Amino acid sequence: MQNIISTINDDGTYGLYVAEDFVKLVQDRLDQNGIEWRRTDVRMGYTDYNSGQSADFGQFQLVSEVGADRFLEIVRILRK
Known part of the structure; x- marks a missing residue:
């Protein structure tokens, strides 16, 4: 099951x-x-159709402008 979804x-x-x-x-x-x-009020439900597990997700937005490379680096940091 995914714990972080990047957008x-x-x-x-x-x-x-x-x-x-x-x-x-x-x-x-x-x-x-x-x-x-910053955390937003946006929520999303997610179901992993392979496992059948469901979870509620909350949205975070990055405050400073980052390029795609920096964003991917941040996602890698979080998935460690």
């Missing part, structure tokens, strides 16, 4: 949907790596 928003910014069970871990990792973020 490109309509306005060209990057965001992350994070499973609610992993929010604290993601917040800590973003803070430890000096990555500015």
Whole structure:
């Protein structure tokens, strides 16, 4: 089951949907790596059709503008 889903928003910014069970871990990792973020009120349900597991996800947006390479680096940091 995925715990983090990366997105490109309509306005060209990057965001992350994070499973609610992993929010604290993601917040800590973003803070430890000096990555500015804000949590939004947007929620998304997700079902893994291979396993049948479901989870609620909350959206995070990165505050500072980052390019695609930096965003991929951030996603790698979070998935460690």
